[in-house]
Amino acid sequence: MATRHEITKKFAREYARANRAEKGAMLDALVETTGWTRDHARRAIRVAAARKGAARDVQRRPRPKKYSYDALIVLQEVWRLSGQPSGKYLAAVMDDTLERLVRFGELGKVAPRVRPEVLDELRSMSAATIDRYLKPHKDAAYPSALSGTKPSHILRSSIPTRTSMDEPITVPGFLELDTVAHCGHTLKGEFLRTLTATDPLTGWTMLRSIRNNAFLHVHGALEWITAQAPVPVAGVDFDNGSEFINWGVIAWCDDHDIPVTRARPYQHNDNAHVEQRNGDWVRKHAFRYRYETEAELALLNDLWALVMARKNHLLPCVKATGWTTTKAGRKKRIYDPPRTPYQRLLDAGVLDEKIRSRLETEHAALNPAKVTRAINKIQNQLIDLAAARTRGTRPAA
Template sequence: MQSTKQYLEELQKEYLVATKLQKGLLLNEAEKRTGRNRKYLIIRLSAKTNWHKARKKTVRSSQYGSDLVFPLVKLWDIFDHPCGQRLKPLIKTELIKLCHWDEIDISGQQTEQLIQMSAKTIDTLLAHEKEVRHLKQHYSQTKNPLLYQKIPTKLSHEWDRELLGQIQIDGVEHCGQTTAGDYAHTISHTDISSHWWEGQAVMGKGKVRTLGAIKQAQARFPFNWIEIHPDNGTSFINYFIYDYANLTGLEFSRSRAYRKNDNCFVEQKNSQNVRKVFGHVRYDTQREVDILNSLYQNELRLYKNFFQPVMRLETKIRDKGRIYRKYQEAQTPYHWLMVSKETPARVKHQLERIYQNLNPAELKRSIDNKLKLLTKVYQSKHLPSKQKQLLENTVSVRFSNYPIGRFGLG
């Protein structure tokens, strides 16, 4: 558009001094170059056209004053915040009655203006109020806003993937189809570097129970923690866990709100080690929680950490809008710990000794047996009372013979 304007501006100088025949030839050439209509070009090339004069913008005066915003907002509140298209017919039918009942105090002229107002104008006048309320609602939902300011956010690309002890934490709900009432939660913990994983089940998601689950999982890790990184939920962002991190010298970071990729390592473990194993059914009894913990503290953790390989990202390159990833050869978390320079020799020796005594086939059979037991307990909740009592008498939770020492490894 700018180049066309410049071309016509230069052509005007030649056009104004040309003969009638020359003007016709110039117009033919201008039509070919610009694609404009001939009549348009004649007008634009005439002496009256001033190319440097700014075009005046017509500013329409507002038909409705700011005095209408307050009664309009009150009407919007009364009718539960409908859009302009739904509020307009309500104003026509209900405004007079509301004025009669002294719910709204406006003049006759304001009444007529509100009744004549279009749906688009209603939305325009309410736009500022909607924005203000949206911001208030957004920030008022954050409990302990000062605590959130103390805990920095950390993105997935900011991790040192060679450093042991950076733990991502997340919760998995075993609520089934409804979140009503109390039900089991799995608190999942994953190390960024080695992908070592630990889980712990609790009933409900209270702050004290969640902190207890974190402490139990921490005791089973074969190395010391240096940082914890949960999601934005109040189960983790609270003064119980914040004070515990300060007391034990742990760094404390968190994910951004609604950004699961900030916690991508533990999210992958949630899918592979929790959902794939236990499904999406509802566990809401202490017996079921005991079976979950029997697996988490024994066979499942050993099976996943010693015999389930994971791939670590080696390089990530963006080229012409595409991302190319290269992964290292898949190895188990146990292997990554054994080759890591961060792992103490004493821990490596202990891990190797335990690895030599583990039978993956036996672990898998034990896991399957406990999962069958968990299924029976779950199904017993939906049986008639007599059958339920009979099944409960035959079902018991037996913990594994694997001992739990300093690192839960024997």
């Protein structure tokens, strides 16, 4: 063991100065000498380098930036105007987004920097590079929210369960449903809720805010969703909340010949698609404030119309297609290339001509920057209303 420590100490000094090819040769030699696996040899070199007397004082020359400062500034503006997506999704729609922003003249704020070579730089950026360049400008700090789901024992035993281990959905129109409580810091009293419906196959998602979880309001949201869905609803899946597992909702599904399934209690991965939309669509855009009034209800539904236009038409998503195994023997998910829900609907070939024509017209008219400005305007109104409520309930000094 002492000999191995000496060998790794020697390699650590050279490893810090070596290039990629030289590092690979050193690892091969160390593996052959010690009998370690390649991963263990790499870890041993890192440990040796961290010990006193190794290569702690050796610093590699920083890699020069590949992209210009102008490209970074324009990238920040494109990212902001397109709704602040992750690099994986922004890279997938970079060509389309740049074409729209240039066509609608929305890059005027950075117009002096928008040159053909700068646009070419943006188109050539990888997803990882986009994330690395935008890291200082991303705000990923969202506090945890309260849950308004109350387990319902009514009808539970008669509704079949659908788990994350079941066969994947292969037909568009199957919807995962869930509600988000806009309760702020307390579940006391009455507050607004948003019903989220997402198609796991295409990613197409619909949002509708309602007064509360009474059947009257849930029924109205379900009627709206079935009317707005681009394809007929082929089935619904929800959690064990009492807003769904009740005689009224089950009877409504029976009247519409819609099969019903439910997730297992406390197993959020069973309906992971709608849970992801709750965070990325609802919480990210409506924040975690408390909303109660009719004015806030109208604002939320106006906001969802814009969010649905941006997310369904302009921003891509990925879909898990299987599993693979890494070199270390660990299971790893495989995803398909990022595509927008709109593109996935077209690829499915299930749209009738009337709906297809309507969606194509809506898609062609979308201006990413205009949509973002409208979303920001409504968000500012919601912030002002939430702040006014806070001031109104603050105790007097």
